[in-house]
Amino acid sequence: MKRSTDKTWLTTFQQRYSVKERIFLFYMAFFAALALLTIVANILSGFDFSFNYKWMAISTFCTVLGLLALKRIRTELVHRVGIYGLCLVVLPVSWLSSAGLVSPSMVYSVVALLLINFLLAGIERLALNTVFLGVNLALISLYHVQPELFRTLSAEEQFLDWMVNIPLLFVFTALLLATLERAYEREREVNIEKTRKLAILSRTDSLTGLQNRRHLNEDIGDRIREWQNKGTPFSIIVLDVDYFKQFNDAYGHLQGDKCLQRIASLLQAAVSRSDDNVYRFGGEEFLLLLKETDRAGALSFARRLEADIARAAIPHKQSGVSSVITASMGIATCDTRNADSQTLLKQADTALYQAKDSGRNRIVCFEG
Incomplete structure (x- = not known):
């Protein structure tokens, strides 16, 4: 003593x-x-x-x-x-x-x-x-x-x-x-x-606690080099919360922040492997970087995310597709045509906009 x-x-x-x-x-x-x-x-x-x-x-x-x-x-x-x-x-x-x-x-x-x-x-x-x-x-x-x-x-x-x-x-x-x-x-x-x-703060989004996009290109670059050396595939999923502006207008920005925090928690809980990362990509957009995951694996993972968000049943009376919060997702998988981070991100973004143009609450894989 x-x-x-x-x-x-x-x-x-x-x-x-x-x-x-x-x-x-x-x-x-x-x-x-x-x-x-x-x-x-x-x-x-x-x-x-x-x-x-x-x-x-x-x-x-x-x-x-x-x-x-x-x-x-x-x-x-x-x-x-x-x-x-x-x-x-x-x-x-x-x-x-x-x-x-x-x-x-x-x-x-x-x-x-x-x-x-x-x-x-x-x-x-x-x-x-x-x-x-x-x-x-x-x-x-x-x-x-x-x-x-x-x-x-x-x-x-x-x-x-x-x-x-x-x-x-x-x-x-x-x-x-x-x-x-x-x-x-x-x-x-x-x-x-x-x-x-x-260093953690520089990579962390203050609202959700997820990593921000500051080092995203660097992290994707690491996965690309691993793919080039070992041939192990990886995929990214860009997720956008549907009609989020209308959610903020209906419920207020405080509830909007809580909604984003809830979505972030769902995404973080869904990622079980230490090498997989979740980022707040900007506004109501999130990005998931999935190591050793091909297109089929990424699509299966995205469907599980879709189900998790549906089960959360966050009310959204102003949504154009549902009475609860939903999300649109675009998927891109690394291959010989997109072996750089900017091309891969552009492909995932293109797939996301295809999902939104198709009526939202959709999952689209980039086909090229």
């Missing part, structure tokens, strides 16, 4: 705060904890308490900024105060009060450099990088010119200083990179999912 709660809290935290916000909070927490750890170490080592004033100020500075960032109060301003304060005040002062180049203090500048480049951008990032580099070079030069300004450590103290700080830096950097890696993976997964949904 606890693991589930922890996971929920982490998910909520990740959803609430952006990657940049989480990185800033991570930095503030690290430097606040480092300052507190140093205070404890100084007390245990018997140093004069005055050594802790600087670390108390750093801990307070980072804690206050971390809390403000956590509550999302003036976030951008808080980020800038934290970055500039850390790079131009906290780290230089800490370095001046350390043992200079014989201590690992300067290494923390590399960590701060990551923060600059994660959170800032453009001219501001370039400017602060330049100033920060200048500050660090000035501190190194100062140590060379006046080393007496810095603390002097014995060999044992230097050893302990490096042994404590370097593992801390390694752990911090590893956690930071792990955070970024996970954030990158999440962003990548989100982008993949968005791309997938956009």
Whole structure:
């Protein structure tokens, strides 16, 4: 139960705060904890308490900024105060009060450099990088010119200083990179999912949920290539709802939309094979792409559709052929005369208009 709660809290935290916000909070927490750890170490080592004033100020500075960032109060301003304060005040002062180049203090500048480049951008990032580099070079030069300004450590103290700080830096950097890696993976997964949904939306009719005609030519092209390579036939059926304008006039467009949705559901239910597709071809027209189906098979399938629509018994008092909704259908089957999508669609459309001209509520196969 606890693991589930922890996971929920982490998910909520990740959803609430952006990657940049989480990185800033991570930095503030690290430097606040480092300052507190140093205070404890100084007390245990018997140093004069005055050594802790600087670390108390750093801990307070980072804690206050971390809390403000956590509550999302003036976030951008808080980020800038934290970055500039850390790079131009906290780290230089800490370095001046350390043992200079014989201590690992300067290494923390590399960590701060990551923060600059994660959170800032453009001219501001370039400017602060330049100033920060200048500050660090000035501190190194100062140590060379006046080393007496810095603390002097014995060999044992230097050893302990490096042994404590370097593992801390390694752990911090590893956690930071792990955070970024996970954030990158999440962003990548989100982008993949968005791309997938956009791809589906680009192919989907918003009213019926069927595929639209956007990629129809491409899909027919795939079936044609399969027919050319394997000799497997396929057919298309273009279906037009009879007297649909009159239906809209009699019952209203809302009922017209519901009628199209009902027809779409019937067509989708009739298609049982995963490689067969149903499209909203436009307005009240639908198209079915039937893989491995010859003319006889397509005609048999169309008759089943005709029966399904009749059983649905959607009232249509203004129809010229029935008291319920009916449909006219045109069928075309791929052969050597129509081995391209446009010709095949034209043949199915011709058959459809023959069905409509013959009185509607008809099924016609293109004969050529």
